[in-house]
Amino acid sequence: MQRIELLLRxxxxxxxxxxxxxxxxxxxxxxxxxxxxHLNLVLDELVTNLVHYAYPEGSTHHIHLTxxxxxxxxxxxxxxxxIAFNPLDQAEPDLESALEDxxxxxxGIYFMQQMMDDLHYERCDNTNILRLGMRITNxx
Amino acid sequence: xxxxxxNENNDRSLIMMKETHGEVMLISLAGKLDSMTAQxxxxxxxxQIAQGRVRLVIDFSQLNYISSAGLRVILMAAxxxxxxxxxxxxxxxxxxxxxxxxxxxxxxILNVLDGTNxxxxxxGQ
Numbered sequence: 001m002q003r004i005e006l007l008l009r010x011x012x013x014x015x016x017x018x019x020x021x022x023x024x025x026x027x028x029x030x031x032x033x034x035x036x037x038h039l040n041l042v043l044d045e046l047v048t049n050l051v052h053y054a055y056p057e058g059s060t061h062h063i064h065l066t067x068x069x070x071x072x073x074x075x076x077x078x079x080x081x082x083i084a085f086n087p088l089d090q091a092e093p094d095l096e097s098a099l100e101d102x103x104x105x106x107x108g109i110y111f112m113q114q115m116m117d118d119l120h121y122e123r124c125d126n127t128n129i130l131r132l133g134m135r136i137t138n139x140x
Numbered sequence: 141x142x143x144x145x146x147n148e149n150n151d152r153s154l155i156m157m158k159e160t161h162g163e164v165m166l167i168s169l170a171g172k173l174d175s176m177t178a179q180x181x182x183x184x185x186x187x188q189i190a191q192g193r194v195r196l197v198i199d200f201s202q203l204n205y206i207s208s209a210g211l212r213v214i215l216m217a218a219x220x221x222x223x224x225x226x227x228x229x230x231x232x233x234x235x236x237x238x239x240x241x242x243x244x245x246x247x248x249i250l251n252v253l254d255g256t257n258x259x260x261x262x263x264g265q
Contacts, residue, residue, distance in 0.1 A: 012176045016153075037205070037236045044207050048175040095245030099222055104215050107208035107244050114243055 008063040029069040038115040045108030054082025076132040170202035173210030194226025201232030231259035
């Protein structure tokens with residue numbers, strides 16, 4: 001199996017299914033511990049953002065996640081019908097202020113920028129489509 | 141050492157164990173600190189600080205996972221402890237957890253030590 005598709009509800013309890021999917025994908029593709037953690041973290045951050053902000057009116061919605069292993073790359077696609085949000089177009093987080101002034105926020109998106117190799121976003125037919133690639137290294 | 145107090149959350153994916161060492165409280169985390177578990181952790185940790193427990197060590201050696209939701213709680217705690225003239229020391233981070241703190245720029249604003257005993261000593265000073 002080289003492809004996993006998940007239909008997630010906008011609920012934080014779905015994070016455990018993401019973790020299971022990443023683990024399964026890691027086994028199939030030979031993804032090491034470090035990159036598995038990175039992939040899980042990035043997907044966690046993105047889905048957590050969607051759960052918190054994408055559906056201001058509440059109610060249950062679905063987020064479509066696909067993970068695919070192509071040659072030496074893991075390709076992820078996240079589709080949601082929440083409010084338009086381009087995560088590639090966000091300000092850098094505060095990484096330098098002193099403790100008392102340090103602002104929190106934007107770190108999840110920053111992890112995505114640091115940990116993934118290819119990032120692509122488009123808004124199409126009321127759908128946010130985010131495609132991410134991670135090149136598999138041989139690091140453990 | 142002494143009145144060790146085992147405090148298991150309803151959420152099975154994060155376990156907090158607390159132990160007092162004189163003035164210092166050691167909180168050992170096990171499992172996952174993510175957006176699912178961060179809220180319980182936040183209430184508990186900020187509650188301790190509000191009660192005047194401002195010499196704290198958080199031991200991460202059994203923690204396998206942290207996301208920005210967990211980092212947010214640590215930052216809030218560090219700010220409040222600073223205002224209260226207390227001391228917060230973090231210890232025992234696994235490599236991948238430490239990397240997240242590093243990428244976040246947290247290693248420059250937080251006290252992070254390898255060993256728990258050294259962290260308890262540092263928090264007591």
